[in-house]
Amino acid sequence: MSLSLRPALVVLGLVCCATVNAQSVLKLKHSASMSVAVQEPSDLVLIPGSVPPRFLVVSDNGYVAEILVDGTLVRRSEELAFDLEGALLHNGDLMVVDERTCRVLWLDTATFQVNKRLSFPYGGGRNKGYEAMVWNPVKQRFLLITERDPVLIVELDTAFRVVNEVDFDRTVRDISSATWHDGHPWLLSDMDMQVMKCDPLTYKVLERYAVPIINPEGFAFDGNGNLYVLSDDRQRLYTFPFPPQRAD
């Protein structure tokens, strides 16, 4: 074989190896998107009963903000931590997760004052720590979820003692947010760009939906047919009709 032919054959081989990466998940299409006046937003929770919807958003820069559905800033806290990645509203308390220090902070929702702070030591990589928190009413457990390598669901009882650890689906590369909706825990994967409906007892993935946006870091359902997904890199809030209407 002449030397000059070999590069062409190598390229041909690479092209021949290429096959379409079929998606087995239903792809969602957003109906609106708004710029968010929060730097590096990393999670959000819907304020219950707010009409039009308002959200509490946490930032990678360590502060909490309240925004309108159009992304407008209503108010923001001072810097409370270093790398806030998860948020949960539970019985009027706002709990936020600082990934770097493995801490959960309890905030007064009206003033954003820190009322309590607890550490949940975890030895994973600096950017692979706790990324999400959600309350599971079926098991009466708080769930602290690590980002990746591995994705661990750490169950806490109401006294915030660790009572169980569950390995999440190994085919999911990471988790960036979690929420509760319609009787199930839902998880969001940034790297896989999917929201997943999970079994409340086993956390097995029941349904998957693709959210084709860059760097999705937070999400929430409003119960009125809307799914809101927050993009960190783009600092935008996307609205998806949900559940989606199937073409067939």
Place this chain on the structure above:
Amino acid sequence: MIASGSTPSHSLRNVQIRSILLFVLASCSWHSLKAQLTLGDGDHVLEITGRISTYYNHRFLKDGEENRRKDRFRLRDAQLQLEGRYRNSINYELQFDVADFSQSATGLVDPENVGLMDAYVTFKSIPHLHVTVGYTKLPYGRSSQVPFIYSPYWQRAELVRGDLFSRRDVGVMLSSSFWRQKATVYAGIYTGLGELSLRGDNDPSGQPEYLGRVEVAWPSRYRHRDIDDRLTPVPMFALGANARYTDKSQPAGQLLPAFAPGEYGIKVIDGKRSAFGADASMQYKGFSAQVEGHMLRLEPRNANSALFRGRSADETGGYVLAGGFYGQLNWFTKKYNSILSARYEELNLNDLAPGIQRRFGAAYAYQFRGFDCMLKLQYWQVLEEEVSVDPLRWSEQVRIGIQYLFK
């Protein structure tokens, strides 16, 4: 306490061994004996990671060549990385490769495998401005900024691997990001000796090197990565431009330090040296592409410099040009945990010398566990040589091995 019958050196060694064992045990003792990769006290968090990679290299030699010393296994990386954060005001990093130290001790410096890789502190207290002090990667060229662990290749393109211009140095860098991190500006001042700056002294000229770089991305911030492992749902683009300048004209009777000029004799010269470069990158649904080019203008102080190839000043105008470009196409498939890549590059190491160098390369990587555990296969072919500057004994090369990251 020195045990009976043991020498002080033995005792010291025992203490060192016990210290290491204690550190390892402490690092593994959390809760369910998970690997302890981060240590923290709330304000200060330290992450410990590392990498081991080994490959087998085979060269297809030209007819008549018999020396097969490059057909061998090689421990490419045995790295430890300590990366820390103090509150939101300070970042620091210490990264070194013990596999490279023995080679560096011989005096030869492989710019891609230098031993000490990072030793810097970044201060972030000033709003919108980061100040980095120490030894680290230079803000020159996009490829150089991409961590090697995210590449399917075993070697960077020849143009950007550090033989034409240095990739690391000691100095001070200012950087600032804006437009939601879609744009970043860098400016720095460095010793100018590149990786050789670790030996301590500057060259007899005592002159520094100045660098600057601008990056712009759309529609969002674009990380320094070559492979689109996230299958980006909308096309993303990044453009960069950079420049550097130094005047290392040596005082009368003085010489540049040994090895400073590098593999091709143009990395540091006795004279003025300017470099300009531009790069572009895009990614979309697993496909990605990069292109990068650089032009070096060399103005040797001495009219008899070998860089002039014996030509008169009238012919050369008093300067020599060198440079080139490379382009790379990549495809990531999550379904098959695989990366495929092809690369083409052209180099002109001296415009006064006849010919150019052209190379083709391809790579395949299979991810057992993302980039953390990856089989990598690289193929090179030399399409054309610049024989008068860089004659080669081989025509093709294959390298296969495993990269493992503990992080």
